[in-house]
Amino acid sequence: VESSIPEHMREAWKKFSPKGFTTKDEFESEAVKHIETTLARSLFNCDELAAYSGTALAFRDRLxxxxxxxxxxxxxxxQKRLYYLSLEFLMGRALDNAMLNVGLKNVAKDGLADLGFRIEDIIAQEHDAALGNGGLGRLAACFLDSMATLNYAAWGYGLRYRYGIFKQEIQDGYQVEIPDYWLDFNPWEFPRHDVSVDVQFYGWVNKYTNDEGKQIVSWQDGEIVTATAYDVPVPGYGTPTVNNLRLWSSKASSGEFDFAKFNSGEYESAVADEQRAETISAVLYPNDNLERGKELRLKQQYFWCAASLHDIVRRFKKSKRKWSEFSDQVAIQLNDTHPTLAIVELQRILVDMEGLGWDEAWTIVxxxxxxxxxTVLPEALEKWSVPLIQNLLPRHLQIIYEINLQFLQSVEKRFPKDRDLLGRVSIIEESQPKMVRMAYLAIIGSHKVNGVAELHSDLIKTTIFKDFVKVYGPDKFTNVTNGITPRRWLHQANPRLSELIASKIGSYEFLKDLTLLNKLEPFVDDKEFKKEWAEIKYANKVRLAQHIQTTKGYSVNPKALFDIQVKRIHEYKRQQLNIFGVIHRYMAIKSMSPEERKKLVPRVSVFGGKAAPGYWMAKTIIHLINKVGEVVNKDPDVGDLLKVVFLEDYNVSKAEIIVPASDISEHISTAGTEASGTSNMKFVLNGGMIIGTLDGANIEITREIGEQNIFLFGNLSEDVEDLRHHHFYGDYKVNPELVKVFDCIKKGTFGDEGAFGALISGIVEHGDYYLVSDDFNSYCQTQDLIDEAYKDQDAWVTKSITSVARMGFFTSDRCINEYADTIWNIEPLDVAEEKEVRART
Ligand code: HBZ
Structure with a gap:
């Protein structure tokens, strides 16, 4: 490459290339240098934010x-590389993670103490990188951690939103959304102004035959928006590998056309163009499991896919290999259907720009x-209207039609008598207007399709993608059960537990091979160990109680049973079932004598999670939880026996405080609706029990940890359809205990009864789609069992330890290795030599 330093001058370069700090003094020197020079502050003017900034910059240099x-x-x-395309990366904070991954947290702790700061206060200064909604975005972040830790050559590609997921405030019991502008100071990104891609929108398609008689297709005119790369380093744990997350930011193109506009006096309209371009990467759509077909969202998708694909192709072309080797060098994973246009874009690049034949290109793609x-939820399956795509991406629509034509012809050949089948598997839905079914396009354009837990992967084969199993056979469809990174979700969030585990099994190796946790099982009867285990859980509950005290202004008793449900608010996740259960408990307490009350296990019911701003029912659920809290928490009959807490603005950094503090957490979706869930894994890994339905990964968690260590309830997925049918056509009656709860709400116990009418009528009058009534009895009974079980603390701790010991399967490392072996066909890079060099210096 012509930009590299000539061979004979490299000595000087090597002599001066930075090595990175390793000692406390070196760290302090780096941090102070950054504070005084990069930030232009002094020791008379250094608050915690400045100390954070200096520390982060020192670690950034190292990374x-x-x-x-x-x-x-x-x-x-x-070697072959993997590219993970995701519209969401819910990274949370980076500093703590960077310190732990490079193994220098203690160095920083001592250094910061020298400089007059407590490391926890410094870590807490950082703004979360919240470029995601929930599970899907956090999964992408866990995957990046695992890919780096396992030394895979893997890049993430995403969008650099100016605004991440909104900040949630609760005012008068209602959710209020505040914009999350997070880029004021972000030391973790490197702008690459030299790495950009021009992305085209609108325009028209010109087809003609050139002088040599070749068909030429060119996409002309329209508008150009420039994508600029911002790179975020992703450090692996205990390895020299630092991978890259490349996020694209949109800017108006600086092409001649636009300069002309500025110069010719159209200043205002040129500025407006510029702002329109910047709008593309301005904001993360705050919906989870809902697609609303907005044009700007489609623009985001194409902008990001096009920029990423051109970047990937550019890198491939540098290798001077033949196109037929493309998929030996490149694997691309689509995180849901959001990046499906990447399939179409690669076909366009190969056919229109590189001149390959259609079939040759399609094989590569x-x-x-x-x-x-x-997801299997119908409202979450992406569809885009044909007229919308026609206008925004005219050439892509033609390619989609061609893909569909070829696919349908092949289906017709194999199933000549099945005309209905053609309509069912067509990428185009024959509605008014016609719609492009993105999941079908994604299936047809990929060599493997996977679900994220066993039940879910079975369900997609038997329901939404049934016809494609018929067409392709079952082998195209597979399962890769989700996982979580134990570095963030155990070592970082629960350092004391991590240390205790390490002391028992002899090292921190389990953080790289989580199956080693099984070495804990022999200690389940070790009295001293159990005591420490229980003390750590208690300390984590005290920490959460302090958080509740500072954020909510009231105290909860850390000796009470902490029952936690934190996740996006959604009817299918059934926070309503939980709060109805809480009301049921409240009514029971009210009706008891003081003696009876003495026998009860005190409970703190913690809720947290955001509702999509336009999801009115979810907002109503939040409102009800808050109103119940207001009444219950100040009722003198209740006292410590029941507290109801809604924690505002649940996000990754709050999860790190909340997850280690649960006795019980709730994963209670209607069976068959939660694809996997990942917080279930986090809670169990931190020694919490769970109450759950037979849904998503709960099923596999049960298989691993044993039925005696989990509290399962409710109807099975296979019975859900019949039950729903029965609600509409049978003699459907709402559960009488639940009716009492509704009467209590309707009496105005929790304020304005009208506010909750729709929540109740959805169940009583409109078919109870999520089976809240059907599962209510079993839910309440199981909660009673939990109270009983909690009274025997010794047995409880045994369950807790046993469960943790059996959680090895749920590391995202296992999950990434499965993707690598069965889908990507990639091998990790050997870094032994690098490690050795480092050990010597
Ligand atoms: O993906 C979640 C599933 O609900 C959960 O069960 C699973 O564990 C997790 C990881 O596989 N799905 C989401 O979080 N989905 C979204 O956040 C989403 C965001 C934008 C959309 C659609 C879905 O347009």
Whole structure:
């Protein structure tokens, strides 16, 4: 490459290239240098935010040295790379994670103490990187951590939203959304103004035959928006690998056309163009499991897919290989259907720009992509209207039609008598207007399709994608059960537990091989160990109680049973079932004598989670939870026996405080609706029990930890359809205990009874789609069992330890290795040599 330093001058370069700090003094020197020079502050003017900034910049320097080396190593090795395309990366905070991953947290702790700061206060200064909604976005972040830790050459590609998921406030019991502007100071990104891609929108398609008689297709005019790369280093744990997350930011193109506009006096309209361009990457859509077909969302999707694909192709072309080798060098994973246009874009690049034949190109495309489905909910399956795509991406629509035509012809050949089948599997839905079914396009354009837990992967094969199993056979569809990174969700969030585990099994190796946790089982009867285990849980509950005290202004008793449900608010996740159960409990307490009350197990019911701003029913559920809290928490009959807490603005950094503090957490979706769930894994890994339905990964968690260690209830997925049918056509009656709860609400016990009318009538009059009434008895009975079980603390701790010991399967490392072996066909890079060099210096 012509930009590299000539061989004979490299000595000087090597002599001065930075090595990165390793000692406390070196850390302090780096941090102070950054505070005084980069930030222009002094020791008379250094608050916690400045100390955070200096510390973050010092660690950033360290990461980027390893980042550079990793990228060189990976280019040199010239192996196949994986690209993970996700519209969401819910990264949370970076500093604590970086310190732990490079193994220098203690160095920083001592250094910061020297400089007059407590490390926890410094870590807490950081704004979460909240570029995601929930499970899907956090999964992408856990995957990046695992891919780096396992030394895979893997990049993430996403959008650099100016506004992440909104901040949630509760005012008068209602959710209020505040914009999350997070980029004021972000030391974790490197703008790459030299890495940009021009992305085209609108315009028209010109087809003609050139002088040599070749068909030429060109997409002309329209508008150009420039994508600029921002790179975020992703450090692996205990390894020199630092991978890259590349986020694209949109800017008006600086092409001649636009300069002309500025110069010719159209200043205002040129500025307006510029703002319109910047709007593309301005804001994360705050819906989870809902698609609303907005044009700006489609623009985001194409902008990001096009920029990423051109970047990937550019890198491939540098290798001077033949196109037929593309999928030996490149694997691309689609995180849900959001990046499906990448399939169409690669076909367009190969056919229109590189001149390959259609079939040759299509073979390359389909052997490159894999598609992960995250939901069976019909309202979440993406469809885009044909007229919308026609206008925004005219050439892509033609390609989609051509893909569909070829696919349908092949289906017709194999199933000549099945005309209905053609309509059912067509990418185009024959509605008014016609719609493009993105999941079908993703299936047809990929070589593998996977669900995210066993039940879910079975369900997609037997329901929404049934016809594609018929067409392709079952082998195209597979399961990769989700996982979580134990680095963030155990070591970082629960350092004391991590340390205790390490002391028992002899090292921190379990953080890299989570199956080693099984070495804990022999200690389940070790009295001293159990005591420490219980003390750590208690300390974590005290920490959460302090958080509740400072944020909500009231105290909860850390000796009470902490019952926690934190996740996005959604009817299918059934926070309403939980709060109805709480009301049921409240009514029971009210009707008891003081003696009876003495026998009860005190409970703190904690809720947290955001509702999509336009999801009115979810907002009503939040409102009810808050109103119940207002009444219950100040009722003198109740006292410590029941407290109801709604924690505002649930996010990754709050999860790190909440997850280690549960006795019980709730994963109670209607069976068959939650694809996997991942917080269920986090809670169990931190020694909490769970109450759950036979849904998503709860089923596999049960298989691993044992039925005696989980509280299961409710109807099975296979019975849900019949029950729903029965609600409409049978003699459907609402559960009488639930009716009493509704009467209590309707009496105005929790204020304005009208406010909750729709929540109740959805169940009583409109068919109870999520089976709240059907599962209510079983839910309440199981909660009673939990109270009983909690009274025997010794047995409880045994369950807790046993469960943790059996959670090895749920690491995202296992999950990434499965993707690598069965879908991506990639191998980790050997970093032994690098590790050795480092150990010597
Ligand atoms: O993906 C979640 C599933 O609900 C959960 O069961 C699973 O564990 C997790 C990881 O596989 N899905 C989401 O979080 N989905 C979204 O957040 C979403 C966001 C934007 C959309 C659609 C879905 O347009």
């Amino acid at each position: 980027i040295i390893d980042w550079n080396k990793t990228q060189q190593r990976q280019s040199f090795a010239d 389909t052997s490159t992509f894999g598609y992960t489905n995250h």
